[in-house]
Amino acid sequence: MRRDVFQAIADPTRREIIGLIAKKPMTPNAVAESFDVSRQAISKHIKILTECGILAIRPYGRERYCSVQPKKLAEIADWIEPFRNMWEDRFERLDDIIDNLKKDKKNG
Structure with missing residues (x-):
């Protein structure tokens, strides 16, 4: 399902995730460490941001890094x-x- 960018940025946690990753590409685990919610919740937010095209996830070695588009x-x-x-x-x-x-x- 392709999501709308405005739907994605409506959530304050997702806006905060964008702000973090805009500074430097991060792994989903590194992003999750910055929040007091479950890793699964952060994964869902990252998925939504990826579906709307704000984030891209690319493999580097054994890790996957999120970057802002x-x-x-x-x-x-x-x-x-x-x-x-x-x-x-x-x-x-x-x-x-x-x-x-x-x-x-x-x-x-």
């Missing part, structure tokens, strides 16, 4: 970008209003 994360960033721009514009306008109120108070 930046292209999938770019999809998320591309979707968020218009909203970020909208909020930045709104905050800039709010800053202008506050500055004008301060000037009015100072001059009044």
Whole structure:
């Protein structure tokens, strides 16, 4: 089953897993050591992240390493970008209003 990237990042544990693995590729066991949940629970999270294409698992010798797939994360960033721009514009306008109120108070 192919999962949606937004479904995958909806879970805070999965977002934390992405953050860990983004720093450096890790084995599933190394990822599990960073959490206070069962190894099976982490494996399920990793499976979901792999199914949606955010993580890839590749064998290196006897170990399997998880790595982040930046292209999938770019999809998320591309979707968020218009909203970020909208909020930045709104905050800039709010800053202008506050500055004008301060000037009015100072001059009044």
